[in-house]
Amino acid sequence: MAAQRNFTTLLLHLPKQLNAMRSYHKSSIYVHWPYCTKLCTYCNFNKYLSAKGDDVEMQKCLVLELETMIRLTQTEEIHSVYFGGGTPSLAGPDTVVAILNSLAQLCNVPADVEISLEANPSEWHKFQDFKLAGINRLSIGLQCLVDRDLLLFNRSHSRECGLKALETGRGLFPGRTSVDVLFGRPSQTLESWREELKEITKACDSHVSLYELTVEQGTPLARSVKNGTVMLPNEDLVADMYLTALQELSRNNIHRYEVSNFAVSGSECVHNMHYWQGGEYIGIGPGAHSRISLPANRSQRLAVVHTPEPKRWMKQVLAYGCGTAKSEHLSSKARIKELIMTMLRTRQGMLYTVLDGLFPGYSSSAHDLFRQSDTISGLVEENLLQLDERGLRATDAGLNVVDSIVCDVFDCQDQAYDS
Ligand SMILES: C[S@@+](CC[C@H](N)C(=O)[O-])C[C@H]1O[C@@H](n2cnc3c(N)ncnc32)[C@H](O)[C@@H]1O
Ligand code: SF4
Structure with missing residues (x-):
């Protein structure tokens, strides 16, 4: 009798258990906000000058494209969400709410899912509202603590504003606030860099993304370097700057987990790790990239590039639900090459x-x-x-x-x- 009851109990619970064992089709979400209030001299990202930038229309189109992509891929669960740009902190927190609400209606969004926002320091007064909107991780575009360089780069914030943003960010998102820092900047010396790093590590929270300043073709910085009005440090000095940062950050328990990314243990960026390990992601917004699979063949990966120019992208989204510029199947060889490049840059390899x-x-x-x-x-x-x-x-x-x-x-x- 006891044995029969056990068997019946097992049968009763079987569907639930099977459901728990079933693996959901998961994807990360990248949302591109294309507007900036000022254009930085070194930047070649997909960005457009605008103080506010079609907030209502943009929000509507982002939600529409998200719905289309989730349905197309039959995504059932979200791995992480990342609002990038441009300057996504220029968007209203209601845009974040609209996108997260739409996601929650379409698929499972685990309660602890990482939801990051790239924030310009000058938007620090909106951080609290973004937290209320659902953001739980901040990536602050500090770049440096030197006013002369911030001016030269045409950044919209000062050193003081950068420090205020860091303090506000780490207060609201402790253990989940990152800073972007540039090195190899004009007239930077090893000594000035060491001093700046000391200040940054003292003020920062748990994560640093460290980028060597790259002179991108067609940017104002490239023109200034070419005509000699801006001089950059030589290759050897730049290499020494990287090693100095490595030392200074690890002295503060901020360890390298990827060539350009350093974190206190446990504060690594979940979203980026997902990219680097070949996870699927849906990009929405002008110029966003996606790496998706379709239900008919989950082992095949599709690379999608969305139309870069915001007005054209919006027109397409309103007409077709999606602003796709190009999509192609990736061969296994191309995928493995991409993975070698991203995985070998991580500590795990x-x-x-x-x-x-x-x-x-x-x-x-x-x-x-x-x-x-x-x-x-x-x-x-x-x-x-x-x-x-x-x-x-x-x-x-x-x-x-x-x-x-x-x-x-x-x-x-x-x-x-x-x-
Ligand atoms: C996607 S961008 C945009 C972030 C945000 N709009 C901002 O500027 O604060 C992310 C980071 O890339 C880095 N970056 C952009 N252009 C770069 C360049 N030419 N060389 C090196 N790093 C660059 C900056 O540190 C920037 O914060
Ligand atoms: S704020 Fe960021 S995206 Fe905008 S121009 Fe500057 S670096 Fe580029």
């Missing part, structure tokens, strides 16, 4: 568990290939790479020169495809 999940059986052939490669063995001997049953990863020394290592691993992988 190329984890076989992750790669086997995306390409069943990957590790059994890749591991032999790596072991037999003279190039990989050479890099292991030089203490730049480590290879074991968990995968292939760059050492601390390797992460400092990771771009050249990535090329060698590409070559090794190419041989496998060519043979």
Whole structure:
């Protein structure tokens, strides 16, 4: 009798248990807000000058495109959400609410899901409202603490404003406030950088994204460098600046988990890790990129680029529900190349568990290939790479020169495809 009752209980609970075991189709969401109040001299992102920027129309179109993409991909659960730009902190918090409400109606949004917002320091007075709207992680575009450089870059904030934003951010989002910092700036010296880093680490919270200033073609900065009105530090000095930052940040328990990203343990950006490990994401908004799969074939990945210019994008969304400029199927070779590039830049490196999940059986052939490669063995001997049953990863020394290592691993992988 007892045995029969147990069996009946089991049957009663089976559908629920199966449901719990079922894996939902998950995706991250990236929302692109394309407007900025000032254009920075170094920037070549998809951004447009506008004080406010079609708030109502933009919000309506973002929600429409989100609904289309969620339905198309039959996404059932959200992994993370990221509002980027442009300057998404210029959008009203009601835009954040509209998007999160729409997401909650369409699929499962776990209570603890990471929801990040890129914020310009001059918007610090809106941080509290963004928190109320549902944002739980902030990425502040501090860039530096030197007024002369902020002016030169045409940033909309001052050093004082940057510090105020940091203080407000870490008060509202403790353990979940990040800062973007640029190095290799005009007239920066190693000594001034060290002093600035000390101030930044004292003021910052738990995460730093550290970027070497890149001179992008067609920007005002590129013109100033070309005509000699702006001088940038030489390559060796810039490399020393990176190493100095590495030391200074790790002294403050802010450790490198990706070449440009440093965090206190537990404060790593969930959204970016998802990108770097080949996770699916739906991008919405002008110029956003998506990496999605369709229900008919989950193992195939589609790369979608959305129309960059906001007015044209809105027209398309209103007409078709989606502002797609281009979409293409990615070959496995292209996907693996992309993954080598992003995963090798992380401390974890190329984890076989992750790669086997995306390409069943990957590790059994890749591991032999790596072991037999003279190039990989050479890099292991030089203490730049480590290879074991968990995968292939760059050492601390390797992460400092990771771009050249990535090329060698590409070559090794190419041989496998060519043979
Ligand atoms: C997507 S952007 C936009 C963030 C936000 N609009 C802002 O500027 O504060 C994210 C970060 O990329 C970095 N970035 C932009 N242009 C760069 C360049 N030319 N070289 C290096 N880093 C750059 C900046 O640190 C910036 O905060
Ligand atoms: S605020 Fe950000 S997106 Fe806008 S121009 Fe400056 S760097 Fe580019």
